[in-house]
Amino acid sequence: MKFTTETSTDGVIERDFLMDDVTGVLWTPESPSEFEDEGAPLVLMGHSGGLDKRSPGLVARALDLVARHGFSVAAVDAPGHGDRPRNEQDRRWVDAMFRAREAGESIVPIVTEYNASLAERAVPEWRAVIDELQALPAIGQDAPIGYGGMTLGTAIGLLLTAADPRIRAASFGSVLVYDDLTEAAGRITVPVQFLLAWDDPEIPRETGLALFDAFASPKKTLHANPGRHGQTPWHEIESTTAFYRRNLTPLTPR
């Protein structure tokens, strides 16, 4: 892992990094936090489909967690997203998606296939990034690790959380569900939060409820709100922070 930029604003150090061809960003608090001894929690954030590691919503959530709560946050671009060139197969999927949309056809089968391929490729990348992050003095081996992401970020996160025992709590949200995701949910036992868009024209409510039901986690919590995905109200961001705090920090829960 190679750091390519470093800036510092309002108590937050932001560093771009490159690991092989994976582009990412790491936000850490400038001053030691309340977690000094145990290692501040690290949250891995997965962006949604078509967005990237610096989409405004992701950055807002990251800065809030770092500046107000002393966490560290890392985000990477999914294959073919953000600063990473799109390969030919991915280009074909994206083109097919646009064509289907223009023709007024459902994009669901294409997005599902595309997401499945991206998720499969992203999991080993994330695992290697975790290895490197844990080797940094600013993070360390003891930092409790959480994951958060919606749509594509959920598809990737479900497979990653099912595969990597270092992830100790995860926040997911509205996603096009396919069998591998339901199967992964059934293998996840760490605490899970699931944010469901109650009136999403593209993702049927029932598939989200069934996915939530599939998690094997004894501690799981579903939060549903009106609107479509991408319209998560800010109070759920606060809920997500509370979720990470109670599951990733040594604070005694009430």
Place this chain on the structure above:
Amino acid sequence: MKFTTETSTDGVIERDFLMDDVTGVLWTPESPSEFEDEGAPLVLMGHSGGLDKRSPGLVARALDLVARHGFSVAAVDAPGHGDRPRNEQDRRWVDAMFRAREAGESIVPIVTEYNASLAERAVPEWRAVIDELQALPAIGQDAPIGYGGMTLGTAIGLLLTAADPRIRAASFGSVLVYDDLTEAAGRITVPVQFLLAWDDPEIPRETGLALFDAFASPKKTLHANPGRHGQTPWHEIESTTAFYRRNLTPLTPR
């Protein structure tokens, strides 16, 4: 409204009151809070079926809201609950419930009928109690009013919130649904939180999801957690507090 006792512990003044034959309790903060000018928010708490105004869970939530957040909280006994004698018809329902349970039969039809009767009687009582509370200097006409309650407390609260525009935000939870409740939800437009027990052997999940769907409120949020009703995790109590704070206080939401 006549106060019959007054004690003060850990910054909270607790007063029993009697209004006609309705027994209740009012908790207010001992010292003026951050809300001094606007009037501290008042939360009306409805107890669950078979419990009363001093059930431990209700008292814990009330003391937390008053001591930590400067709110006022009022609770009343439902007809035939707590300090209020049960009339003959209610006794017949309770007896029928016990007989059905012993015979291994469903208590749902009996509880539904009993709850419907209790809710119908409780609404005018609550409305009269609100009149009296608003006349107290410790509360005042400007105090924003919220409601919270599960099961029977939800049945009563749904009818009350639909009927009384003074209630500006309400937290409900798992309840045996009957038509009048769904109809009331359809007339409710204030912000609503709904706490759903995901695996309740007595209350089918689907009826809770349908009730949440029926609320006309543009701001509504569903929180589902494993377990049966009565097993709401403490983090949802924190969520409820955040819900009241963002909907009943002048704090600018982010």
